[in-house]
Amino acid sequence: MPHDEGAGAAGVDFEQLWLRPTEPRRGRRPSFSREAITAAAVSLADAEGLEAVTMRRVAAQVGAGVMSLYSYAPDKETLLELMVDHVSGELTFTDPPSGEWRADLKSVAHLQRAHMLRHPWLPAALSTRRVPGPNTLAFLERVLSVLRPTGLDGAAKLEVFAQLTAFVAGHVAHEIAQAAVSQFPDRAAAEARYLAGVAADGCHPELAEALSAPGRTLTPEATFTRFLNRLIDGLDTDATHL
Structure with missing residues (x-):
């Protein structure tokens, strides 16, 4: 069974999450992507705060059943890990470090x-x-x-x-x-x-x-x-x- 949405970080399988990201944890391969799930969760959090991010709301955003989400995000704690890393992709630089470390x-x-x-x-x-x-x-x-x-x-x-x-x-x-x-x-x-x-x-x-x-x-x-x-x-x- 999937973890409770309030499960702690101890329940997150980080090797599964980051080293084998294309492998669903269980069952049939879903018809939507982990990227779509994460983007939907980020959109909800941006608009309404973290409290709005539930598996049910995210499933509705991607047009899927709640249980089908658990293949890639077995609990809310794992989903938060995905969300944080997803938006970290925005932290990009166009120039190399200048060598002036304090300014950089x-x-x-x-x-x-x-x-x-x-x-x-x-x-x-x-x-x-x-x-x-x-x-x-x-x-x-x-x-x-x-x-x-x-x-x-x-x-x-x-x-x-x-x-x-x-x-x-x-x-x-x-x-x-x-x-x-x-x-x-x-x-x-x-x-x-x-x-x-x-x-x-x-x-x-x-x-x-x-x-x-x-x-x-x-x-x-x-x-x-x-x-x-x-x-x-x-x-x-x-x-x-x-």
Whole structure:
């Protein structure tokens, strides 16, 4: 029987998923492709969020019976693996690394941010461990090549990649949440009044000083760039500190 749709990643057969992708797990070969199933699931998630992605909804999208989907996607966790790798195919580069690894890494992060904003479900999907498929591996290979001039060892390079991806995912999740809150200007005004009151109470001098500092450009792009610069410009590549 297929796994429950909420099954954990422990139930995913990664060798079957990535090394033998054309072999159905059981039964007759379906009349539709794994690509079509994955694309339908991505379309649903883009439009309605991950909660909308159920085997029943995806089956309806491709015009198939629910049970027939299990040949290639035996549970929702496997489907999520397919979805993440599917959209990772969009992470492409036209030029080779420049050799200026900090600048190149910042370009990678901006590419990731745009990618996650196109697919707002991605930060949540990436919050649990994913085993990279072919598209994700191609992107990882590029990032590792960007980091070659640092002289970091392989484990440290993988840690930098994980740190960068986690930063972008967390920032995008916050950015999406803030965009939703901005639709309620009364709430933003109430928050501003509250913080002004706190700053004036004499009990929070550090906060009062911080809030009195000159304002900065608060567009999402500018804010992301400032945070990203602090992260990457502060990366320590001294092997003695690792």
